[in-house]
Amino acid sequence: MQTVKCATCLLKSKPAQNLEDSELAILGQSCVETVFEKGETIFKQDALSSNIIYLQTGLVKLMIKGPQRMQIIKLKKAPCFLGLPTTIGDKINHYSAVALEQTTACFIDLSLFKSLLRMNSDFSCEIILELCKNELDQFNRCVKLVQNQVFGRLATNLLNMANEIYRANEFDLPLSRNEFADLVCSSRETVSRLLSELNQEGIIEIRGKHIRLIDLNKLEDISRNG
Amino acid sequence: MQTVKCATCLLKSKPAQNLEDSELAILGQSCVETVFEKGETIFKQDALSSNIIYLQTGLVKLMIKGPQRMQIIKLKKAPCFLGLPTTIGDKINHYSAVALEQTTACFIDLSLFKSLLRMNSDFSCEIILELCKNELDQFNRCVKLVQNQVFGRLATNLLNMANEIYRANEFDLPLSRNEFADLVCSSRETVSRLLSELNQEGIIEIRGKHIRLIDLNKLEDISRNG
DNA sequence: GTTTAAATGTGATTCATGTCACACATTTAT
DNA sequence: ATAAATGTGTGACATGAATCACATTTAAAC
Incomplete structure (x- = not known):
């Protein structure tokens, strides 16, 4: 049963710990799990996207096209969410994600994710916290x-x-x-x-x-x- | 009356357009307005902070101490919120904000701000959107x-x-x-x-x-x- | 208005690092 | 197994930009 799977898997991520059973059940219904081998692209810059990705296991590099060459902006290790900044604004990916080792990813429908944000304020607050942390990290990386x-x-x-x-x-x-x-x-x-x-x-x-x-x-x- | 003031002022910012009258009234009660002259520090890296700042008018530079020298990470123009990433995680400022021209800033108590996030999901979604946009901007700046x-x-x-x-x-x-x-x-x-x-x-x-x-x-x- | 301090422009010098070049190693395909 | 392709190490060289040094302008202080 997918519902059970989501409950056991997503709970590893800090924001998702705030989700209730009923909410996890909703998630489970439109959550698609996919395995990527090393080198495979999970999502690609400039492509359309309407999913948030939950990285269950594995390691991923986020890459962005520069004027001269590709650049790796950061490595992301499971468990974590991927593609929030890239998906939530407009529907176009502003960077790519490529698996560096075998990686399991769950595709969550964006509108579903958004309604979760609305339903559960603890969840959305944790997401805000994570985004803030990311921005700070990025500042420091730049410096x-x-x-x-x-x-x-x-x-x-x-x-x-x-x-x-x-x-x-x-x-x-x-x-x-x-x-x-x-x-x-x-x-x-x-x-x-x-x-x-x-x-x-x-x-x-x-x-x-x-x-x-x-x-x-x-x-x-x-x-x-x- | 402060309540009225907040309703007319804060509404310029996109996230705050989602706040209801009653919520704005709460805000007004613990919102302190301050004017900064050119060159004055609004908040300082490494200092304690328990406020979110709403920039009503003016222009500000965000600066961060590097291993060698100070660096300007971005300019922020009113109307906008300041200091979300720096305040919301831990209570310590991870960068400084200095006015580049005469600037009016409202200090909003952090716990109040957080409860607004909880109360009004449209508000918090807009904040999430803004944070995502910032992260993308930062990626591109880096590249x-x-x-x-x-x-x-x-x-x-x-x-x-x-x-x-x-x-x-x-x-x-x-x-x-x-x-x-x-x-x-x-x-x-x-x-x-x-x-x-x-x-x-x-x-x-x-x-x-x-x-x-x-x-x-x-x-x-x-x-x-x- | 004069003095002092801060901000700015410009040349000469130095240095880290990107680029080119090529040898060698390792993996993949046939 | 052999060939082709890809990844890696190391030297030589070129160059963008930081740094140092000083002249000059602008702003602040008295």
């Missing part, structure tokens, strides 16, 4: 982007993956060097060079995509002042 | 920041002021060269140089702070591809 050099941004993103995504100091990079460059807003060559340098100085250990953060203090320092 | 060079960002911001803030091709820059540099994420010297250059090429005309945009097409072009 770092300008005032730190590539070295600092690289360190920041490595730490971020360790702390927020994998919760471990050893993990496999979910991105190619090229994608990593798009994330830290640099070029493939520079990223490659700087990773080697960190490796030589014993701050990290890197073998292909596998990475181990060794000297966290030094990384923090580079992240702040680099 | 431009990285992929355009200073010339392009300069042009973008000039056009922005003409179109969004002053709605005229001739206006007085509300910022010093230093502040303008903080806005386009560059240095005072570079901004000065590039403005001179645009002036010499007859794309803009500049005399001190007074600026006139002449060749809008060329500016658009620089804004896109510069």
Whole structure:
């Protein structure tokens, strides 16, 4: 039964914890679950969209087309909602989402989502809170982007993956060097060079995509002042 | 009577158009109006805050402390709400707001604001919409920041002021060269140089702070591809 | 009106990082 | 298994823009 499924699955997300059984039941009726393999596009910039996406499991990159090249604006890890800012204003996606590993996503009809917002004020307040947090994060990302050099941004993103995504100091990079460059807003060559340098100085250990953060203090320092 | 005042003033903002008379009356009771002169700080990063600010008239810069220097993240023109992202999560301001011209601001108690969000779902939906729009804007700003060079960002911001803030091709820059540099994420010297250059090429005309945009097409072009 | 301080313009210099070039490795297709 | 395609490391070089240094203008203070 889909109703049950929604109740057990969506409840992992903080805003949805405020939804009542009856509301979850409504959700369940128009909630479609889909599995995406690594590399598959979940939604695409400039395409029409009338869904909010709830990311049940997996990892996703959000990408936006710039004047020169594609850029990764952030990584999103399940459980979370995707595509609120892109869907709720007009019906056109202003960025793309691509799976970085096998990912389960539920498509929620936008009008249904909106009526949930109206029905349950605790739910909508949590959504507001999350949006506010996102905006702040984005502000800080911007500031770092300008005032730190590539070295600092690289360190920041490595730490971020360790702390927020994998919760471990050893993990496999979910991105190619090229994608990593798009994330830290640099070029493939520079990223490659700087990773080697960190490796030589014993701050990290890197073998292909596998990475181990060794000297966290030094990384923090580079992240702040680099 | 304060109640009347709120009804006539707040209604200019789109989200507040959804508030009912009774709700506006509640607002009026705990809404404090203050006038800020040019240069005065409305709220300050790292300080405690328990207010949402409604900007009635005027122009404000939002600034954030970076590892090296202060940076202007955006200009906000009345009428609008200020400080949602900074206040609603925790109680600490994550950025500062400073008046760029004489500005009238209403301080709204946060808990009151929150209860309005709960009471009136149309209101909260409009707020969500505005937050989503902000996040998108911020994404795009980030992308431009990285992929355009200073010339392009300069042009973008000039056009922005003409179109969004002053709605005229001739206006007085509300910022010093230093502040303008903080806005386009560059240095005072570079901004000065590039403005001179645009002036010499007859794309803009500049005399001190007074600026006139002449060749809008060329500016658009620089804004896109510069 | 004179003095002082702040804001601005412009040249010379330096540096981080993007770009080009190519070798090598790894994956995918045939 | 071999070929083709894609991803990666590293050197050489070019360049946008920050920084330093100083002249000059504008605004503020007395």
